[in-house]
Amino acid sequence: MLKKLPKLLVILLASLLVLNLLQAYFTELIYDEAYYWHYAQDMAWGYFDHPPMVAFLIKISSFFFSGELGVRFMSCILSIGSIVILWLLIDNPKKREHILPFFTFAFSLTLLNAYGFFTLPDTPLVFFTCVFLLVYKHFIKDPNYYKAILLGVIIAALMYSKYHAFLVVFFIILSNLKLAINKYAWIAVGIALLCYTPHFLWLYEHDFVSIKYHLYERPNGAYHFEKYTVGFFINLVAILGFTFPWVYKALYKTKATDLFTKALLYLTYGFIIFFFISSFNRRIQTQWVIIISIPLFILAYNYMLTNKNALKWIYRTAIINTIVLVILRIGLIYKPLFPVYYETHGNKLWVNNLHSQIGDTPVVFENSYRTTPMYAFYTGSNTFSLNNIYYRQNQYTIDKTEATVQNKKVLYVSKYYKKGDIKYKRIDGTFLYGNFIENFESYRKLKCSIKEDIETLNHTTEYTLQVYNPYDKVVPLKKLKFSVVYLDKYKKVKDLISITPTAFKENILTLSAKDTTNFKIKLPKSKMEKPSYFKISISENGLISGLNGSNIKVN
Structure with a gap:
């Protein structure tokens, strides 16, 4: 299959690979990449914010190179693979007559371009979404055990990349509900769950910390129409650059004439609708909608091949995108060319x-x-x-x-x-x-919880505070100070009040290693009129109070 790639496309891809490798080598890390590099220093089946695929790619890259390229090498490889798969997903034989427009259009997509050398969780997400669509396209034509197993492995790879990859699978299933009675589809689901079991176990062992954070602990802000909803629509433009009017026109003009086209439409509209609704609750980050770049590219390029006017204008605007992106990419290394300060500078x-x-x-x-x-x-x-x-x-x-x-x-x-x-x-x-x-000492892993269920704050009731010490050594209580932290409905800290817990047993001077100690506490009144959440926090050795307890919602 790959041997049939046109010679011009191979030359263009090879040139892009060299460009991305040079960019990866000479561009300083951005902060998120450094954070994911930190992941890779201790390989595991999961991490606090994300599944482990991004760390896995960095670890592989480090086997081949050091420095920045040792973080980004695999991203350079996957980005070329994504473009190859996009080519394979186009069935129209006329594509061979328009190789340069194809390549220019693919290169012009802003985030697909950036993830050609940056290493972020969206990098494998984009690649495995392309692979998933390719396998699914062949699966719906002729399902069998081999394709079912392959589809299951790819679904797991998607989920190992980023949690919201679930939406990719969900909208594809929604586009073809007959999959619910397809035995091969169920085999694919079973294989995916089997492959994802190590991450499920990791979540269980870590008290589902990632899920709790993303769903319950993450701070938010008051709804802002311009920042949230208008910002979401700006993101839909930003991911396409100057090509956006004609690409969205292609989306509008495309009809679901077959299951695969229907899947692309459901995937695109599904993401747009889902994050549009989400924009009324939080600010939508641009990379969250990057997935729609893939079905939009396929739909728009197919439309270009049957519409000369669309071909002309998408190609022209893609060239403008390309010029801007090349200048910006140079600016990532050479600061004077970049319009604003960016994380790769200094x-x-x-x-x-x-x-x-x-x-x-x-x-x-x-x-x-x-x-x-x-x-x-x-x-x-x-x-x-x-x-x-x-x-x-x-x-x-x-x-x-x-x-x-x-x-x-x-x-x-x-x-x-x-x-x-x-x-x-x-x-x-x-x-x-x-x-x-001179002698730094912290106990940030101490965990606090309230034994009783609390729905309404009662300042006279005595509650049971349970403090778990996960360390291998005892922790002297004289080094600790306890506080109640009150938060507003957006989980922002508004008040902190010191408390003095009373131990259930007399003469308790330490927290025993690997053990839970029970205390009695009362919740003091807050200067807030109506706190929405509270948590118990611990300060050790005079440091600012830590994140020792979960947010507890109250009326």
């Missing part, structure tokens, strides 16, 4: 600035899962993100990184410091300060 500068002052002293960054791995990537030093109630949980909440800085001299960096032992300049011109702590 990371080595600030890292070297700080590292030159402190050497290999471990650094604890307060509330920053972004700068923490960036510093570790470019220096090789031990780092840790100490998260408190004014931030959010992340991979540093659940992994073993905390242990690497315990009882050591560290530099503690906080945005709240106005002065310190060390200061360094960020690329935006502002300064951050750090202070040395």
Whole structure:
């Protein structure tokens, strides 16, 4: 099948691969890539924010190269694979007469272009969506055991890439409800579940921390029409650039004449409708809708092959997109060409600035899962993100990184410091300060829960506070301070009140290792008129209170 690729397309793809490899090598990491690189330093079947596929790709890349290319190599490979599969998904024989428009159109899609060298969870999501559509296309023509097994493996790969890959499978099934009585489809589902079992087990072992965070713990804000809903429609334009009027016209003109075309339409409209509704609740990030680039490309290119006017205008606007994207890509490396400051600018500068002052002293960054791995990537030093109630949980909440800085001299960096032992300049011109702590000690993994169900706040009732110590050592209570944190309906911290728990047993001076200790507490009145949530938090050794308890909803 691949041997039949036109020579011109092979040359263009080879040229693009070289371009992406060079871009990957010379472009500094963005913060999210550094965070996923941190994932890959401790391979597992799951991570706090995402399934493990992105870490797996980085780990493979690191076998071949070091540095930035050691993070991005597999993304360069997968991006070329995605374009090859898009070519295979086009049946019209006229495609061989319009290879340059095909390639230019594919290259011009903004996020598909960016994920040609950046390594993010959407990178494998795009690739495996393309593979899924190709396998599904052959499956509906002639289902059999081989295709069912292959389809199941690909579905699992999709889900290992990103959780909302579930929507891809859901909308495809919705487009063909007869799959519900197709034995091969059920075999595919069974294979997918079997392959995904290790991640299910990981979720279970980690108390479904990822699901809880995404569904219940994630902070939000008040609805803002321009930022949320208008922003969503801007995203629908941004993913296509200047080609958007003709691409969406192609979508509108396309009719579901067969099951595969119907699947593409359901996938596109399904994502648009789902995230349009979601936009009334939260801001939709551009990459969340990247999946529709794939069915839109297939539908639009097929439309181009039967409509000369569409071919002319999509090709012309794709060229404009391409010129803009090439300039921006150069600007990722050469800052003066980029219109605004971007994350690829100046990371080595600030890292070297700080590292030159402190050497290999471990650094604890307060509330920053972004700068923490960036510093570790470019220096090789031990780092840790100490998260408190004014931030959010992340991979540093659940992994073993905390242990690497315990009882050591560290530099503690906080945005709240106005002065310190060390200061360094960020690329935006502002300064951050750090202070040395001779014997750093934190207990961020202590877990707090209320035994009773609480629906309405009662300030006179005594409740049972359960504190679990997961460490291998006892924790002295004299080092801990407990607080009740009150939050508004958007899960923003509004009030923090110290409390003094009373132990059920007398003379309790420590939290036993690997054990739960019960205390009695009363919930103090908040200065908030009507708190929507509260949680129990612990401060150790004078640090700002941590994220030790889950948000508890109250009336």
